[in-house]
Amino acid sequence: MRVCKNFSSFPAFFRLFLSVEMSQIFFCIGPWSYPRAACFGVFMKKILSPKEILGAKSVLVIEPTLNYRNSIKGFFSNLKVSNYKFVSTVKEAKIALLTLDVGLFICEWSLKQTNGIQFCREIRENSRFQTVPFLLLSVENLKKDVVLASEVGIDGYLLKPFSYEEFREAMLNVLKVQNVPTTINKSIQDAQALLESQELDQAEDLYNKIISQSPLSARAWHGLAQIADKKGDQARSIELLKRAIDMNPDYVDALRELIEMLAIRGPVRDLVLYSTKAHEMSPENPKYTLILAKACLEEEDIAQSEHFFKKTIRLSPKLAQAYKGLGRLYMIQEDYDSAMKNFEKSLDLDEQDVSTLNSLGMTYVKLGKYQEGIDKYQAALKIRPNDHRILFNLGYAKEKVNDLESARYFYQQVLSMRPEFDKAQRRLKALIK
DSSP: OEEEOOOSSHHHHHHHHHHSOTTOEEEEEOOOSSTTOOOEEEEEOOOOOHHHHHTTOEEEEEOOOHHHHHHHHHHHHHTTOOOEEEESSHHHHHHHTTTOOEEEEEEESEETTEEHHHHHHHHHTSGGGTTSOEEEEESSOOHHHHHHHHHHTOOEEEESSOOHHHHHHHHHHHHTOOOOOOHHHHHHHHHHHHHHTTOHHHHHHHHHHHHHHOTTOHHHHHHHHHHHHHTTOHHHHHHHHHHHHHHOTTOHHHHHHHHHHHHHHOOHHHHHHHHHHHHHHOTTOHHHHHHHHHHHHHTTOHHHHHHHHHHHHHHOTTOHHHHHHHHHHHHHTTOHHHHHHHHHHHHHHOTTOHHHHHHHHHHHHHTTOHHHHHHHHHHHHHHSTTOHHHHHHHHHHHHHTTOHHHHHHHHHHHHHHOTTOHHHHHHHHHHHO
């Protein structure tokens, strides 16, 4: 029991009242001038047990280690919590969520193929689980993990190994959490709103302020990257996106944006690096396998490129770009029959792709199928009539069928567009002689 006196106001008393444990009783001696607070009475605050807070809802525990599963099961018994389910993987958790009415998530940080932070991010996207308390378990006390955890909506963090008392306290704390954004999260929301309304300088100032308070905030670095991109500074945007990913390697949005920029600007080595990260996070996503296949081809890693092109086709059999990329790979290897088959398949899926029409035309010419090649070049020119590369290829194919007048005409067309095109100059000179 604690006797409270000498409070100058009711709010001062009430703040302390809200912070005490269930066994503490306040004798309040007034009167106070605060409205409705002139009183003399006794207040008692009762703290509910985990079982009472959960009610009929269940606890879903994602914990792969048997020893910890057994320990937690014993703790539940002491707490008289009987509605719980243990799973070892995120895949099992997602299946359980189809039927389970969850009132609390308890999740190990380190899991196969993903981690607890990524799992929390995924479930927070579902309106059913946006406010369900989430307790993260970890064997390492990493400040960086704690910051990331709070940003994605994790309510508590418990370091392994833990005692019954520590587990009970952590469980109670997250169950009592009110889902109100932290100061940092609120500031990030405000900065994002400024960014969306195109108030870039104000948003940038606020993001910088957030970073000064929380340097590990991946979302703040990401926000600065988006601002740099909107201001046309793609090089800075790329560096800031890298910083965001350094802060949070599982930051999918930042990783996706970085890969898209690197695919345009390079360098290819970075594209391979970050595409590999994306593939590791989402190995069944054909978008990432395709980007990785193309990047490996640019790096002349033929074996890896072929592997990822084929994997992309397996994941998405109707993705024309995958067949096109595989065709290019076989062209480099001078396997023209395989190249032809893949280019033809790509065109079956996207008959208006000019570069595939051109590539298939080149393949036909390599195989001695000159008229088929000419037909593909002409089809490409109907879509893009002023493409000097296709005009040159058509001129060369015309040479092969001994239509020299047409060949000269197409070479002249090329040189009227690109006077410095050395190959066209040489071919035309040879024909004039």
